[in-house]
Amino acid sequence: MRIAMIGTGYVGLVSGTCFSEFGIQVVCVDKDARKIDLLRQNVMPIYEPGLDELVAANVEANRLSFTTDLKSAVAEADAVFIAVGTPSRRGDGHADLSYVYAAAEEIADALNGYTVIVTKSTVPVSTGDEVERIIRARRPDAEFDVVSNPEFLREGSAINDFLRPDRVVIGTESERARKVMKQLYRVLYLIETPIVFTSRRTSELIKYAGNTFLATKISFINEIADLCEKVGADVHDVAKGIGLDGRIGKKFLHPGPGYGGSCFPKDTLALVQTARDFNSPLSIIEQVIAVNDRRKKSMADRVVAACGGSVSGKAIAVLGLTFKPNTDDMRDSPSIDIVAGLIGAGATVRTFDPEGMGEAKKLLPSQVIYCDDAYATLPGAECLVIVTEWNEFRAIDLDRVKTLLAAPRIVDLRNVYEPAEMQELGFEYYSIGRV
Ligand code: UDX
DSSP states (O other), X not given: OEEEEEOOSHHHHHHHHHHHHTTOEEEEEOXXXXXXXXXXXXXXXXXXXXXXXXXXXXXXXXSEEEESOHHHHHHTOSEEEEOOOOOBOTTTOOBOOHHHHHHHHHHHHHOOSSXXXXXXXXXXXXXXXXXXXXXXXXOTTOOEEEEEOOOOOOTTSXXXXXXXXXXXXXXXXXXXXXXXXXXXXXXXXXXXXXXXXXXXXXXXXXXXXXXXXXXXXXXXXXXXXXXXXHHTOOHHHHHHHHHXXXXXXXXXXXXXXXXXXXXXXXXXXXXXXXXXXXXXXXXXXXXXXXXXHHHHHHHHHHHHHHTTSOOTTOEEEEEOOSSSSSOOOOTTOHHHHHHHHHHHTTOEEXXXXXXXXXXXXXXXXXXXXXXXXXXXXXXXXXXXXXXXXXXXXXXXXXXHHHHHSXXXXXXXTTOOSOHHHHHHTTOEEEOSSOO
């Protein structure tokens, strides 16, 4: 089997590399010649733990290669995956499908023999129909099927999520395409991974329903955390107490500053738009979005309140900027609102993030001071704010933190420390929803 993976962004690069790890011949295609050049030298365009090693091993084994030549890659492929970006369209929140449709046109022109075209990008319901229409219009003679096969990769653990997934979802009405997809995922059959075969439209909807449900869980526990603070309860025990009920499940009940990243904010918005278009509004998801937006904005107020009502002229140390650990991704990160809020309130912000500072410099106000390590953010600061739960912040030397800060004050927006221990150490400690 041979695959052409169109797009070497996050999803395309991880998926292509992992398919080659399954023993399949994979050619990853991108228009960006510089990116392809760097990939050939094993320089990754994104930070993902373990990816460079896996790419190197599969290139070495002659199963994985990189090219800008879409035409030959597609002509030789049994399956062509579309893994290009689907950003939120400005103005209306709909997914912007122009890259997907442009890829469909180019693929159409290059098809050679029966080919399965797979949408891996997250695309709204009925996009597969449109991809099929575009290809059929350009190549009425071509033999092909269009299949939906959404990704469920989490940044930071994407390789494991691909190689050992909870499930694979494949949407197609064609028996011929189904056979090809079964071949591609043969390795997962061997480890008894559940494979859900369904219609193409259902598969497209599963992806959005999954992500919006997870976003709902997070907004739910965040609101419960706020209530815990008011009534003197502990949100971690609430999450455990409800999560042990198998119907609820214990994952995605960790409270924090609000969800960010490349998927949840974009996908919740896009599904709400689709639902409006079909006159079937999703009022719960609309509220989830509103709750999350408000939450991200209100986090700076927590810091201001902890500092006695004003941070004007004060230094604040912010640790962690990415939307979660083990990534350099800053997209829709809560840190963007938090840092802007603190600077707006007159604070000087000193910050450190192990991987995200390059991206952060493009997005955060120019006044932000970037430091070389966590401790360098602290001297003379009124407060330390934990925004992203990188392991190195969990393991920080708290005695040293205390001596460096102007006041022994920590606002922990990820609950990485234990309230009782922090009190014992003499910190004024603010958690999310814990007593
Ligand atoms: C998500 C989905 O998990 C994945 O299946 C999909 O394919 C892409 O989107 P990702 O965006 O990489 O993956 O990150 P994820 O680990 O799901 O976290 C998303 C956001 O939710 C982060 O900002 C994280 O901090 C937040 N989160 C997650 C919480 O605040 N609490 C939780 O309990 C879990």
